[in-house]
């Protein structure tokens with residue numbers, strides 16, 4: 207069968223690199239255009255469920271990541287004010303037994319480095335750092351034919367032609383903005399996430415465990431997990447806030463975080479006091495795009511479907527997208543519209559469900575006093591393994607390439 211032998215991928219993040227590596231595994235070439243010069247994502251961790259680690263293992267990336275990643279034993283959900291445990295959800299060996307792959311936590315820069323290391327090792331992948339897609343020329347792109355060539359312009363003025371371009375360029379995708387039908391509204395959720403990495407040994411002794419902590423408060427929550435073999439700890443603090451100025455990962459003053467959490471338990475407060483270096487992400491909850499593809503362009507990962515981070519699954523969806531699309535490009539051959547429509551058929555329902563569940567989970571996390579009491583009572587009554595099993599549709603997901 208003839209293949210689209212060369213795919214241009216805009217964005218060398220989680221989705222873009224997973225796609226490039228999958229294509230290389232299938233014997234296909236790709237060029238990855240990445241704005242940044244080197245992996246960044248400082249000050250942030252990432253949790254990856256078995257649905258994502260299974261793919262990383264399939265692509266031989268998991269072992270590399272596991273040199274620094276951690277498999278927490280459980281998620282302790284607690285009240286931020288009393289630090290009383292509400293539920294202790296099983297991870298660790300329970301996850302491996304049930305879903306055949308681990309639930310891990312890692313520094314984002316380590317995930318990015320592991321992906322890059324594997325991408326660099328493949329002769330089929332041409333990585334171009336410091337290469338930003340500036341615009342897509344609509345005139346040149348306009349063509350009725352199925353296999354015409356798409357032309358676009360890079361920041362250095364270079365014009366690149368390709369029969370298939372994948373927008374893996376994140377929530378503020380330039381590729382998406384070139385779509386004629388791009389009517390998705392990017393509504394600010396009213397919440398921001400502040401992220402930081404602190405030293406594990408500086409935690410209060412009673413919190414120095416290999417577990418993920420989630421502390422719930424009205425309208426806010428805190429997530430904490432050890433990374434880098436228990437040397438560091440990743441923190442995420444979600445609070446309500448007026449829409450911040452444009453920016454992604456911008457510096458934020460510790461005082462702003464502490465004001466939201468005036469009445470929290472002293473151990474939890476001690477954690478938040480550990481560092482001045484916080485970065486802030488405004489959280490957006492966009493309406494689904496009517497379509498993820500147009501002509502020879504297709505979107506994957508956050509470019510197609512940003513997800514509120516309350517199920518910790520946006521990156522996992524980016525990994526799944528890259529893996530599925532890579533296999534479809536290899537399996538379907540030259541017909542881009544068939545590749546794109548099959549991709550959307552496989553992915554859209556799952557991703558939309560994930561967006562819904564994430565939104566609902568955020569609402570449950572942030573319930574006010576009275577409702578929070580009922581929530582905590584219910585959570586205490588349900589056996590933790592039963593609570594986790596409701597997410598089997600997430601963690602059990604598999605794609606079987608033809």
Ligand SMILES: Cc1cc2nc3c(=O)[nH]c(=O)nc-3n(C[C@H](O)[C@H](O)[C@H](O)COP(=O)(O)OP(=O)(O)OC[C@H]3O[C@@H](n4cnc5c(N)ncnc54)[C@H](O)[C@@H]3O)c2cc1C
Pocket residue numbers: 216217218219220221222239240241242251252253254337338339340374375376377378379380381399400401442487506507508509513515518519520521522523524
């Ligand atoms: C607070 C928070 C916590 C989260 N926690 C988790 C978690 O625990 N687990 C999880 O699975 N997910 C989590 N997520 C979601 C996850 O971060 C995203 O879903 C994931 O990063 C999406 O990957 P991506 O490759 O689609 O986009 P990105 O990671 O944004 O990558 C896009 C890449 O494209 C590049 N780029 C952008 N524009 C251009 C251009 N014009 N030309 C060339 N290159 C370009 C960027 O530099 C970047 O490298 C969290 C998100 C937030 C905000």
